[in-house]
């Protein structure tokens with residue numbers, strides 16, 4: 001036997017999104033590694049603990065909080081992210097070696113699904129040379145699925161592609177076809193023509209969920225106002241939206 005790590009997708013907000021496969025992996029885990037994201041996102045850490053308390057049958061597991069190294073705000077975005085991942089990798093390798101015995105089972109809980117805008121798998125890959133362990137991946141319900149389910153819409157139009165992108169890239173490249181936008185700090189849909197259709201969702205799957213749909217021209221200002229107000233109230237916001245060019 002060797003150390004094993006489950007990378008568990010826990011869904012993007014609603015504890016009911018946790019799958020049966022995830023519950024099995026949660027119950028197989030002795031040590032949960034969690035990033036300390038700082039005060040602002042403590043609601044998210046609390047949700048992870050709530051999921052463990054609700055689904056784990058035998059208490060006996062423990063949490064190990066890993067300090068999240070600071071990301072530099074230098075001009076080169078990719079370089080800053082790559083330095084940050086390297087710093088995280090060092091912290092993770094040391095923690096796995098120190099906290100898991102030779103047959104120990106650990107887990108990282110990934111918000112939504114670990115394959116989508118999440119660095120867990122890249123970091124684990126980077127440390128396979130430094131510390132010995134195997135890992136598996138349990139898929140979860142992403143914010144994209146939560147968004148389309150809550151608006152009761154298909155993701156794609158018949159036979160058409162959908163781009164999954166960031167607010168930054170939408171601003172740089174504009175919209176060509178349907179796109180899901182994530183990680184947008186500043187309502188980047190405002191670069192789109194007013195007839196563009198938008199389905200927006202914030203805090204999806206939680207009691208604070210907000211949903212708005214319409215054209216960017218009609219509902220854009222309302223989304224911007226709702227977003228600013230909710231962000232100020234909670235101290236953080238997570239929102240996702242689907243855009244389609246006007247017919």
Ligand SMILES: C[S@@+](CC[C@H](N)C(=O)[O-])C[C@H]1O[C@@H](n2cnc3c(N)ncnc32)[C@H](O)[C@@H]1O
Nearest residue numbers: 013112113117142143182183203204238239240
């Ligand atoms: C670092 S990415 C992680 C995505 C995640 N792995 C997933 O599968 O959804 C964080 C972004 O996901 C989106 N997101 C995650 N959870 C959300 C939620 N409950 N409501 C709205 N957007 C969410 C937001 O765009 C946020 O900026």
